[in-house]
Amino acid sequence: MKNIPMLDPRKPATLLEACPAYQSSPLDVVQLDGRNILVKDETARMRLGAFKALGGVYAVAQLIAGTMARPIAAEDFQSEPVRAAAGRMTFVCASAGNHGMAVAAGATLLGAKARIHLADTVPEDFARRLRAKGSEVVRSGASYEDSIAAAIRDGEETGAVHLADGSWPGYTEPPRLVMEGYTVLAEEMRRQFETEERWPSHVYLQAGVGGLAAAVAYMIRKNWATQPEIIIVEPEAAPCLKESVEAGQLVTVEGPVSNMGRLDCKVPSMLAFNILQQTADRFVTITDEAAADAVGVAHGLGYQSTPSGIAGLAALMADGERERPLVIVSEGAVADA
16 A cells, blocks of 8 residues: 555553553444444444544543654553643544544543534434533534534644644645554454454445445555455545545545545545555445434344444445445434534
8 A cells, every 4th residue: 555644553552551541342243134233333423423433542541642753551540640741731633523522531631621513403312412521612603514614723723732633635634643643443444354264245334425435445455464445434424435436536525414424525635545545456336325224224133323333234235235334323313402
């Protein structure tokens, strides 16, 4: 893989395994229409209910460590020097919900402050949960892109550390750290597959700006013993990665608001684009109706999630028979108001 960021799974694994809230998430085998489906269940991840906890907590810790010129170790989660350094820092980001929760959790865990910009479309449940974590919440515009612009201005005007999960020219290191944290999820699966000596034939990865999909695809191509087909799944209303790969360059798309709120991103992450154009086999889109139907199917399988969280399952259901497919239930259920 050329011209893509280096992601080292050992660093986040070492740090996150020292975090009191960390444990490997379940990798289940369930029956759907008479066939086995592998499900990586992120709905209880680190008590935050989404995979994004891996990236946000790790990135906050690494950025704090950068101000101290030394790594943060297990004992540092409660150490006075680290908490003193963190106490002088405020992390700011835009979020559709889960990334903000992860940044807020990381900041609280280490003694920093967080300020999260939410678009008007983000459910109030996220705002309540963020405030409960001690974070300041700012409603910033009608769209996710509006909230990103507000977070960038915030960092420039206040000196807060801008910690986005998307990347663009001139802004890559914080989102690279977020993606590096996500590699833990792929490594958890690899270890289990190696033990069982049974690997998935197809992997469905939902994508917003693309951080999770790119991190998992990167690790699959890097060190999985058996290589599956990798399918990237986006809302029909926001196929920013699909259109960017087809164009061979970053593309901003336009479209209506999707019920897949955490995936409804019109501008892809540059780092994710660079990885996925070299690692993914296919890019597919799903309708809001298909995603809503898949929520009910997931519920019947025992997973309480959202249209965003089960987008990979929706794509699998539309794709027909697959030998041993894998999907990620990337978030738990979210209240609308």
